[in-house]
Amino acid sequence: MSDIESPSTDVKFTCRDVKVHYGDFEALHGIDIDIPDRGVTAFIGPSGCGKSTFLRTFNRMNDTIEGCRVSGEVLMDGQDIYDKTLDPVLLRAQVGMVFQKPNPFPKSIYDNIAYGPRIHGLTSSKAELDALVEKSLRRAGLWDEVKDRLKLSGTGLSGGQQQRLVIARAIAVSPQVILMDEPASALDPIATAKLEALIDELKERYCIIIVTHSMAQAARVSDKTAFFYMGDLIEFDDTEKIFTNPSNSRTQDYITGRTG
Amino acid sequence: MESKSIHNSEFAHKRLKKRYGKERRFRMWGVAAICFALASLGWLLFSLVGTGxxxxxxxxxxxxxxxxxxxxxxxxxxxxxxxxxxxxxRIIQNTMYNQFPDVTERKAKQELFALVSASGATNQIRQMVYNDPSLIGKTIRVTVPTSDQVDQLLKGYIKRDVPESRRKISDQQIAWIDDLKSRKIIKKKFNTILFTNPDSRDPELAGIASAVIGSVMIVLIAFLLALPIGVGSALYLDEFAPKNKFTDLIEININNLAAVPSIVFGLLGLAVFINFIGFQRSIPLVGGMVLALRAFPTIVIATRASLRSVSPAMVDGALSLGASHTQAVFHQKLPLAGPGILTGSIIAMAQVLGETAPLLMIGMVAFVTEIPNSISDPATALPVQIFLWSDSAERAWSERTAAAIIILLVILVMMNGVAIWLRNRLEKRR
Amino acid sequence: MNQNLLYILAFMAILVAAGYVYNRKSVLAQARSGAVQNGRGSMAHWHSQANYHGYFTAWITGLVTFAIFIGGVFIGGSGLPFLLAWLGVIILSGLATILIVNRKITPQFRARNYVERFIKLSLILLSVIAVLTTFGIIMSLLFESLRFFDKVPVLDFLFGLQWSPQTALRADQAGQSGAFGAVPIFAGTFLIMLVAMVIAGPIGLMIAIYLSEYASKSVRKIVKPLIEILAGIPTVVYGFFALLTVGPTIRNFAEGFGFSVPTQSALAAGVVMGVMIIPLISSLSDDVINAVPQTIRDGSYALGATKSETMKQVVFAGALPGIIGAFLLAISRAIGETMIVVMAAGRAANLTGNPFEAVTTVTVQIVALLTGDQEFDSPKTLAAFALGLVLFVITLILNVIALTVVRKYRERYD
Incomplete structure (x- = not known):
């Protein structure tokens, strides 16, 4: 841990022996990991290795899946997020999420962004809300493209714009963490490049965890990389180290294309 | 534990409580809506069964x-x-007078005679003598229905504690009835009349036999016509039709026909089948034809759904062996879709059985006192019979109406039961 | 006569069957001898299987004999000689057809193509019946309505405030054309529809939401079919329920507050109709709510929304077009519903907005005008067709809009 580029040494999430079951099937076999507070952490690994499942434990989205059980400890700022007294609704307000397929709500662009602040009561006046919408769209790099058509439907935007709209929507509720589940898999290369540039800006303010299929993307955007294989965390280290000199042979095989 | 997020503030937690309150109330509305619907169903069934x-x-x-x-x-x-x-x-009158020989006054005699179902008893005896004239001169024991008033009194619907002037049965009559009852002359039995008799002016003699036969004829005709039309249209639209304006027109037509009010089909039947072609009014043939038009869109929709549920691999398999498209459809697809089509058809026929309004339009409201022998005899149908009986306010009639409804519902439950059973069997096989 | 026709038809059926069997056999026999001659597999070089030669023969035989049969019906003779001659011609021509077709049996003959063309043609004819039905409805309604509008001006009908068709029967009276102002009827129809939708709209929608978003699988499995029973109950049963139970209950209830309400009222009919329509709205809305993709719900949950917030603000917004379609179909259903209103709403053409009064509807009036004594040319009976035309046009518009909206909506999420 001598890397000077690591922007913070604070730990956001502490995971100890996290196991996830779907019915009788164990998808994760006890994961231990510390996710840093600022910067981008990438989860890589072949399909079905459990990286997306693991991502969904951080905002308890697994709760919405029937028959899914999570055991072990997931601490956010030292607090157990699976504690019975903690409400997933408030947790999710602090941990935003961006999905594989852009999923704007069937509402206007403005209402897409204003939805979160409204349900959480974050603003007390129309002007304040307008300002928050603008700030969020600006931060997501979308403001200039949509400022003249805020009243039009969010579903009418292009795929890349939709994905940035979804990020703006998440930013608007003032989260501390943003989870991204293969956010660029449905985008073309240009939109992907824009998205990656955006992630680079956002990592100054948020803890970002990204699941990605593309090793190149992980190498480009992340500060730390975790390699998952068959429900196990194989290796977790600085991205540079993982891609140049991995300590585990299975990581080596994967990044060189021999497995996957 | 200190937290830096606005979402962990006092305000957020207070607000969350309110939000969960809304959540609970919303959920409660859902439960209340379901309860309302189920309670309505319960109330409906309870009141009908209780009456019938x-x-x-x-x-x-x-x-x-x-x-x-x-x-x-x-x-x-x-x-x-x-x-x-x-x-x-005269004979029945004498018989009744003999039950209480000391009654001599004319009005009292009339009241006494009113205890028996006059036309029920006379018809029964007339039929016996007509069939076997050797009975003349003999004394025979017959079981005849009481008048509906007696029946209602004994079932407790005419209250004894109501002042005499306000009930249709006098104190004297009640005394006689109780006497006959204690002598075991009046007895309660299973009501076969309801099932074997045609309609009648007298509630105690009215039955659903002619209506049931009429309904069976109508449903059979509708089925025989609607099944080929429905399956044929569905096969054409799904398997053979080119994608063009005409096909679209047929498709929109069928979807729309399924939602056209049923009474409009009755108007069509009246204008085309009766006034234009010249069929007789009130006959099951016309009823069946009209309801076939009503029912076939349902069969088309069901058939198309089950054709689509057949895996394309089945057809591809046949095609790869050199079968023509028609062969593949008729030999592979149709048999696999068969049970689904049958299920849809049974449900469509259950709807046909319950249809009333179109039959009113083609004159099937006639008072039919004979059981129809053929599809071109005037007849009525079970739901129309229910409608006709419901018009009379007397308790004896509403009791019978509700009973006819119970029978209709039982038949419908059985039809739907068969349909569900078929569907489950089909799903298991897949 | 009827029975004789049946006998002739039976002979025709036998001929058709004989044609199939005979020519199929003949193909098989030829194929066998051909196989002996050139040593190849017996049917291998035949274009069509023996079955198809058989079907082809049966089709042609059926067509020929049926044509002669129809000819006989048109000539319409009677007596045994005529019948025997008729039957004779049918049998002879049938046999002749079979033999002529038999001579066409060669390995090259494309019997299968012909048969498949026949099949396709008959399927087209069957699906044209749908178009013919709609055409028949429109023509018969239009034709009779035009005759009605000959006697009563269209505008008087559509905008007149007085409805009393009974006077039209008495030809000697001054107002012999009767009063055919249909506004009170339209108003009554609308009032009852409104009552029904006030009941069925929110309740049906809440049921759909609860069942699709909240209920566990087992609850759903029990409740959904129970609600659907409501849709399977014949309307005449609802009508009797309204007449026997709901009407008197409302009357007694109102009497408790000192109001006098007739047993037959817009409220009684409307409430019962509402109950009948609940399953229509709940199952259609259930479909459209389920069609909203899970990813959109996940997007809302991930922002920290509760279930009801997600439902009310996100899913509902997405499902709205489909829900509107469902409501339009329900309205169309309510307007066209007949038996409940005939039995429970009354026949008095009151122009009122008070649901506690008896009102009448389009369908009630159609039934009233067309049952009982009728001479077909009187304005009274023709008025029923004019009302039927109005009913058909309104429900047609509602249905087409609803079906288009729902279809567009489905395509959006496919």
């Missing part, structure tokens, strides 16, 4: 009737017409 179940039993009188030669056929002609037209009423 007593009609499955009826009070009968077992009386000794002397078939006097002097009344029936004084000249001993043995002529059929004489036997048919004889004064059997």
């Amino acid at each position: 179940f007593t009609a499955f039993q009826q009070n009968f009188m077992s009386i000794e009737v002397t078939l006097e030669q002097s009344i029936i056929d004084p000249q001993n002609t043995n002529d059929r017409e004489t036997l048919r037209g004889a004064n059997y009423r």
Whole structure:
């Protein structure tokens, strides 16, 4: 841990022996990991290795899946997020999420962004809300493209714009963490490049965890990389180290294309 | 534990409580809506069964009737017409007077006679004598229905504690009825009349036999017509039709026909089948044709759904073996879709069985006192019979109406049960 | 006569069957001898299987004999000689057809193509019946309505405030054309529809939401079919329920507050109709709510929304077009519903907005005008067709809009 580029040494999430079951099937076999507070952490690994499942434990989205059980400890700022007294609704307000397929709500662009602040009561006046919408769209790099058509439907935007709209929507509720589940898999290369540039800006303010299929993307955007294989965390280290000199042979095989 | 997020503030937690309150209330509305619907269903069934179940039993009188030669056929002609037209009423009157020999006053005698179902008893005896003239002169024991008033009193629907002037049955009559009851002359029995008789002006004699036969004819005709039309249209639209304006027109047409009010089909039947082509009114043939038009869009929709549920691999398999498209469809697809089509058709026929309004339009509201023998005899249908009976306010009629409804619902439950059973079997096989 | 026709038809059926069997056999026999001659597999070089030669023969035989049969019906003779001659011609021509077709049996003959063309043609004819039905409805309604509008001006009908068709029967009276102002009827129809939708709209929608978003699988499995029973109950049963139970209950209830309400009222009919329509709205809305993709719900949950917030603000917004479609179909259903209103709403053409009064509807009036004594040319009976036309046009518009909206909506999420 001598890397000077690591922007913070604070730990956001502490995971100890996290196991996830779907019915009788164990998808994760006890994961231990510390996710840093600022910067981008990438989860890589072949399909079905459990990286997306693991991502969904951080905002308890697994709760919405029937028959899914999570055991072990997931601490956010030292607090157990699976504690019975903690409400997933408030947790999710602090941990935003961006999905594989852009999923704007069937509402206007403005209402897409204003939805979160409204349900959480974050603003007390129309002007304040307008300002928050603008700030969020600006931060997501979308403001200039949509400022003249805020009243039009969010579903009418292009795929890349939709994905940035979804990020703006998440930013608007003032989260501390943003989870991204293969956010660029449905985008073309240009939109992907824009998205990656955006992630680079956002990592100054948020803890970002990204699941990605593309090793190149992980190498480009992340500060730390975790390699998952068959429900196990194989290796977790600085991205540079993982891609140049991995300590585990299975990581080596994967990044060189021999497995996957 | 200190937290830096606005979402962990006092304000957020207070607000969350309110939000969960809303959540609970929203959920409660959902539960309330379901409860309302189920309670309505329960209320409906309860009120119908509560009104109708007593009609499955009826009070009968077992009386000794002397078939006097002097009344029936004084000249001993043995002529059929004489036997048919004889004064059997007189005989029943005598029988009734004999039950209470000390009644002499004319009005009292009338009241006494009113205890028995006059036309029910006379018809029964007329039929017996007509079938077997050797009975004349003998004394026979017959079981005849009581009048509906007696039946209602004994079932407790006419209250004894109501002042005499406000009920249709006098204190004297009640005394007689109780006496007959204690002598076991009046007895409650299973009501076969309801099932075997056609319609009648007298509630105690009215049955659903002609309506049921009419309904069976209508449903069969509708089925025989609607099934080929429905399956044929569906096969054409799904398997053979080119994608063009005409096909779109047919498709929109079928979807729309499924939602056209049923009474409009009745108007079509009246204008085209009866006024234009010249079919007779009130006959099951026309009823069946009209309801076939009503039902076939449902069959088209069901058939298309089950054709689509057949895996394309089945057809591809046949095509790869060199079968023509038509062969693949008829030999592979149609048999696999068969049970689904049948299920849809049964459900469509259950709808046909319940249809009333179109039948009113083509004159099937006629008062039919005979059981129809063919599809071109005037007839009525079970739901129309229910409608006709419901018009009479008397308790005896509503009891019978509700009973007819119970029978109709039981038949519908059985039809739907068969459909569901078929569907489950089909799903298991897949 | 009828029975004789049946006998002739039976002979025709036998001929058709004989044609199939005979020519199929003949193909098989030829194929066998051909196989002996050139040593190849017996049917291998035949274009069509023996079955198809058989079907082809049966089709042609059926067509020929049926044509002669129809000819006989048109000539319409009677008596045994005529019948025997008729039957004779049918049998002879049938046999001749079979033999002529038999001579066409060669390995090259494309019997299968012909048969498949026949099949396709008959399927087209069957699906044209749908178009013919709609055409028949429109023509018969239009034709009779035009005759009605000959006697009563269209505008008087559509905008007149007085409805009393009974006077039209008495030809000697001054107002012999009767009063055919249909506004009170339209108003009554609308009032009852409104009552029904006030009941069925929110309740049906809440049921759909609860069942699709909240209920566990087992609850759903029990409740959904129970609610659907409501849709399977014939309307005449609802009508009797309204007449027997709901009407008197409302009357007694109102009497408790000192109001006098007739047993037959817009409220009684409307409430019962509402109950009948609940399953229509709940199952259609259930479909459209389920069609909203899970990813959109996940997007809302991930922002920290509760279930009801997600439902009310996100899913509902997405499902709105489909829900509107469902409501339009329900309205169309309510307007066209007949038996409940005939039995429970009354026949008095009151122009009122008070649901506690008896009102009448389009369908009630159609039934009233067309049952009982009728001479077909009187304005009274023709008025029923004019009302039927109005009913058909309104429900047609509602249905087409609803079906288009729902279809567009489905395509959006496919």
